[in-house]
Amino acid sequence: MRLEPINNPTLARKLVPPALALASTVVIASLLAMVAGANPFSVIGLILKGAFGSKFAILETLNRATPLIFTGLAVAVAFRAKFWNIGAEAQLYAGALVTVLLGTGFLPWSSFAILPLIIVASIIVGAVVLLVPALLKTRFGVDEVVTTLLFNFIFLLFISMLLEGVLKDPMGMGWPKSARLIPEARLPRIVEGLRLHWGFGLAILSAVGIWIIQTRSTLGYEMRAVGLNKEAAAFAGIPVNVVIVKTALLSGGLAALAGFSEVAGLKGSLTLDLSPGFGYTGIIVAMLALLNPLAVVVAALFVAGIFVGADSMSRAADVPTYLADIMLATALLLMVLAIMLTRFRVVRD
Amino acid sequence: MSDTAVEALSLNAITKRFGELTANDAVSLSVNVGEVVALLGENGAGKTTLMNILFGQYTADSGTVRVFGDTLPPGNSRAALDAGVGMVHQHFTLADNLTVQENITLGVQSLLNPSLGHAAAKARIAALSEKFHLAVAPDARVGTLSVGERQRVEILKALYRDVRILILDEPTAVLTPQETDNLFATLRLAIAEGLSIIFISHKLHEVMAIADRVVVLRHGKMAGAANTKDTDQNALAAMMMGSEASPPEVSPAKPGPPLLALRDVTTPDVGSVPGLKSVSLALKAGQIVGLAGVSGNGQTAMADVVAGLLNPTDGDVEMGHETVKKWSPRIAVESGIARIPEDRHKTGTIADFDLVENAILERYKSPDFSKGGWLNWRKSRAFADGIIEKYDVRCPGSSTPIRLLSGGNMQKLILGRVLEAGPQIILANQPVRGLDIGAVHYVHSQLLAARDRGAAVLLISEDLDEVMALSDVIHVIADGRLSPEFKRGEMTPAQLGLWMAGQGFESDTAHAS
Numbered sequence: 060m061r062l063e064p065i066n067n068p069t070l071a072r073k074l075v076p077p078a079l080a081l082a083s084t085v086v087i088a089s090l091l092a093m094v095a096g097a098n099p100f101s102v103i104g105l106i107l108k109g110a111f112g113s114k115f116a117i118l119e120t121l122n123r124a125t126p127l128i129f130t131g132l133a134v135a136v137a138f139r140a141k142f143w144n145i146g147a148e149a150q151l152y153a154g155a156l157v158t159v160l161l162g163t164g165f166l167p168w169s170s171f172a173i174l175p176l177i178i179v180a181s182i183i184v185g186a187v188v189l190l191v192p193a194l195l196k197t198r199f200g201v202d203e204v205v206t207t208l209l210f211n212f213i214f215l216l217f218i219s220m221l222l223e224g225v226l227k228d229p230m231g232m233g234w235p236k237s238a239r240l241i242p243e244a245r246l247p248r249i250v251e252g253l254r255l256h257w258g259f260g261l262a263i264l265s266a267v268g269i270w271i272i273q274t275r276s277t278l279g280y281e282m283r284a285v286g287l288n289k290e291a292a293a294f295a296g297i298p299v300n301v302v303i304v305k306t307a308l309l310s311g312g313l314a315a316l317a318g319f320s321e322v323a324g325l326k327g328s329l330t331l332d333l334s335p336g337f338g339y340t341g342i343i344v345a346m347l348a349l350l351n352p353l354a355v356v357v358a359a360l361f362v363a364g365i366f367v368g369a370d371s372m373s374r375a376a377d378v379p380t381y382l383a384d385i386m387l388a389t390a391l392l393l394m395v396l397a398i399m400l401t402r403f404r405v406v407r408d
Numbered sequence: 409m410s411d412t413a414v415e416a417l418s419l420n421a422i423t424k425r426f427g428e429l430t431a432n433d434a435v436s437l438s439v440n441v442g443e444v445v446a447l448l449g450e451n452g453a454g455k456t457t458l459m460n461i462l463f464g465q466y467t468a469d470s471g472t473v474r475v476f477g478d479t480l481p482p483g484n485s486r487a488a489l490d491a492g493v494g495m496v497h498q499h500f501t502l503a504d505n506l507t508v509q510e511n512i513t514l515g516v517q518s519l520l521n522p523s524l525g526h527a528a529a530k531a532r533i534a535a536l537s538e539k540f541h542l543a544v545a546p547d548a549r550v551g552t553l554s555v556g557e558r559q560r561v562e563i564l565k566a567l568y569r570d571v572r573i574l575i576l577d578e579p580t581a582v583l584t585p586q587e588t589d590n591l592f593a594t595l596r597l598a599i600a601e602g603l604s605i606i607f608i609s610h611k612l613h614e615v616m617a618i619a620d621r622v623v624v625l626r627h628g629k630m631a632g633a634a635n636t637k638d639t640d641q642n643a644l645a646a647m648m649m650g651s652e653a654s655p656p657e658v659s660p661a662k663p664g665p666p667l668l669a670l671r672d673v674t675t676p677d678v679g680s681v682p683g684l685k686s687v688s689l690a691l692k693a694g695q696i697v698g699l700a701g702v703s704g705n706g707q708t709a710m711a712d713v714v715a716g717l718l719n720p721t722d723g724d725v726e727m728g729h730e731t732v733k734k735w736s737p738r739i740a741v742e743s744g745i746a747r748i749p750e751d752r753h754k755t756g757t758i759a760d761f762d763l764v765e766n767a768i769l770e771r772y773k774s775p776d777f778s779k780g781g782w783l784n785w786r787k788s789r790a791f792a793d794g795i796i797e798k799y800d801v802r803c804p805g806s807s808t809p810i811r812l813l814s815g816g817n818m819q820k821l822i823l824g825r826v827l828e829a830g831p832q833i834i835l836a837n838q839p840v841r842g843l844d845i846g847a848v849h850y851v852h853s854q855l856l857a858a859r860d861r862g863a864a865v866l867l868i869s870e871d872l873d874e875v876m877a878l879s880d881v882i883h884v885i886a887d888g889r890l891s892p893e894f895k896r897g898e899m900t901p902a903q904l905g906l907w908m909a910g911q912g913f914e915s916d917t918a919h920a921s
Contacts, residue, residue: 091752275785280765287758294717294747294755295769393729 062403076397091385097376104142109363109371116371118255122325124363125357126151126334128262129317130341130356132269133347137310139273139350140282141289142196142303146190147314148338153188154181156313159226159237159329160324162244166284173243178261178319183317186308188214189330195305197300211338213383219331230327237274237329246324258320265313271334282306314338343391349398362387413440415463415477416604417493417573422471424457431457433469433629439573439604444595446607446615446636448648449625453844455608458625463488463495475573494571496562498578504551508544509533509583510567515653517597517717534915536567551679555582557703563594575606580614581704581870585905592618600848610648611873626649628714629781648845654920658856664693666726668714668833669862670743672765673723675709675888676843682888686723689835689883691864691888695857698879699868702908706888707868708750711837714866715747716740716811741770743833746826746858750837752870756822759811763803765812767792767825795824800850816847834858834865840874872901886910 067073088106089099110120130147137144162173192206222235230238246256274278281302283291293299319405321333344362348354369383414884418438422891424431432454447456447787460466460532464485473480478745502511513529533546550558559579575593575832580588595618595892598875618635624631624647632647633912653872669690681704689710691697712718714724716737727743740747747770749755757766768777768788777788792806799820802814810818817871819839826834836855840848855878859865869875875882882899884891884907891907906912 275782277772277781277783280772280783284761284765284769286756287760288754290756291755291769294715294737295747296716296736296741298738 061406063404063406064195067399069109071403073401076400077394079349080393080397083123084386087389089381091382092376092378095378095382097378102372102376103354105372106365106368110368119254120360120363120367121255123260123367124359125259125262125324126264126317126321127344127359128339128356130314130337131322131344131359132265132352133310133314134294134315134341134345135348135350135352135355136269136406137306138345140286140303140306142193142310143204143311144207144307144310145204145342146189146192146210146338147341148211148334149207149335150188150311150314150338151318151338152214153185154217154318155322155329155333156221156318157181157184157315158319159240162240163238164241164325166341169361174246177244177323178289178316179320181315186311189311190304190305197303203239208333215331219328222329222331222342226329231310239328240323245327246320256324258324261316261320265316266352266356278305311356314341343387347394366388413443416475418440418474419458419462420472422458422461422468422476423469424461424466424879426577430628432461432472435625435630437608437623441604442599442602443621444599444605444607444619446619446622446626447611448609448622448644453625455625458575459608459651460497462493492570492572492743493575494566494573496566496577496579498561498581499560500558502558502561503549507547507549507912508561511545511550512568512914516569524597530540533564533568534847536564540567540597541590542594555702556587559583559591571603573604575608577608579607580609580611584702584909585902586909588614599728606613613646615644616641617630624630658878659860661859663695663880664862666690666692667728669726669831670713671726673713673722675713675718675720681708682706684713685888686714687890693862693864693867694859695880696859696865696867696878698875698882699866699885700872700875700882700908701870701885701905703870706885707837709888710885711737711750711835712837712869714745715749716745744829744831748822748826748834748836748839750819751820757810760809763796763801763821764789764792764805766821767795770825795821795828799824816843819843819847819851823851827858832863834863836865837868838870839867841850876901884908886913889913
């Protein structure tokens, strides 16, 4: 048996394998729920109900999707240029750190100026955090997978140090937690009374912006060229290393917005459990979206829906929440296989 | 061959289709014991497909393969090897970091105890190497060997496995004329031992020199078959090319002032591939300079310097009469150098980009195609459509990914991309490698037309015939050193061959050290 590439896949060829992957995920999740002692036929209904079954559920899913859109975009942008940024988690915390540094009141800003300032500063610091691995790669050939991954741990420990020290909230009853943001530094809600903040709007805007950059701008063209064929790009006169650094800056800035949006829109302060691995889940989101920035939004909603829905389902059916992680992993693996099957056919000799 | 000929291998009415394309259309080929059969045809004629079917990489739509009377099961890649068929590929399949002996015994020695039978293997290699005049050092690392030596290792590897039928794919492409003679001597010894040989080539004089019979493929069909003693090169050429156009007429050159010059340029060696050693070369307006040489003797460094990819460690690049201070691919493009790269798949185009994106690859930053960092896709598409029209690029449309195009059409797009601006300096590195004869003539006529309107052309090719046919002036490059300039017709191929083998450079040895 071997694989033969399909040059012009039909619409059915593009749609059927992903649909089958989704269906298989559902079947596997149901079987696992059965093993855990729940009724397998009610599991999917409960997940859907938990994720999209009420106004509250939908808003919760959108809130959960917001940081995933940012980290998903960060990964999609970087991977498109074959810059393997595994460090969105660190860049996310960089954005969160900047947000609490500027937003907890030791600067007397008016509410009009403070949010744009925090946003710009978060982007810059997130970008700088990824600049180091980018320069190590372009100057010395150091593998960015290793550096960005290890940076996550370094940065998280650094935040931990700050939260146990200078940033520790004196009113925090001893918990490693920063002071709360002043009201002017909080992201307002999109509709008053509904628990959905403007971070979601910013995420959608970013996705559209990145899509426009990738399809219309010379930078997007350069990033795609470098990602597809570095040698040809260099021959044609595209400054490959400069493009990689620019890509890294963009990617780091996007990931930092996830941290900003979580702190300023949702949590109001910085803790060490701000992100339950949004940086890593962003990789899943980007892969599911085939690195397409608009599809990142859909993939983030899908992943967030599974998380929120599985949370609710596990309470209702009394099974462990780990089921959500297993479902995501299954969905990703099957989707990767499905994507391959949209481009190759299996030939038996 | 005598009447008692025993058939060693036969391919019977092999047909293989890939979608619309019929790569092999009822192709038959047989080899008897002790016979050399040449498979002749341009690249793209279907030779590789036929060999892939023989080795089970592809399954034929119809037809059978027989080795010594037994039909091979289709699609089984071990079957042909087990039946005693061996192949020496054009691109060698050797591990650089292993020794010659390790490469030869790889896969046939004991996995658990690789040193088992080491001495016996060594003795066997020594015996084979002496018997077939294939001089190699068994303990040398393959990475340190020359191309000719590597080929000898490949042949030994096949002989070590007791092959009865040996297939050589374009074996002379990387050899000097003298090395080719040695190879032929080895092949004659092998035939005397009762081996059978299939010799794949597109060089007519070599086919005439070594083969007993010739089978000619053209566009996947059998264009003819003949015994070499009953035919001649002209007849074979006619079979190979069919009714297609003859090579373009070359008018005398009218050289003008030098447009680009390298002055004592030196570049670093890359592994075992030499860089340039104090090379000076002038490209004059209205003249084609041909660079002949065996692959891996500094052609890449030369091309990279002219293309802007490589900065000399010593010496200068001069344009007009000014020394170039900053040098990069983009500066080269902006200075009006048209660059046709050696590898159109890897460096010339981006496979998953469509024709529009590939057409603007070098100039997407110019005001023609973008403004303030935003691309103008309408103008870009118009540019690509213009090239497709003018240079006759056969494709389903400009939004097709370029990887779906044939090599010839890909090369036409590259030609259009670089020639549309009316460049004064043209670097053509292996411009026709792998193209069919029609595309070859097209590319050559475009280069000649550019020369006639006053462009300076540097033609780098491993095909001596091509260099001699097109160039007004020839230099030979060997081990990174450049021969003096030879005028058109001044040297015979044999004389150039001596230079290609590195003779005649004695006076320059001071530089080489």
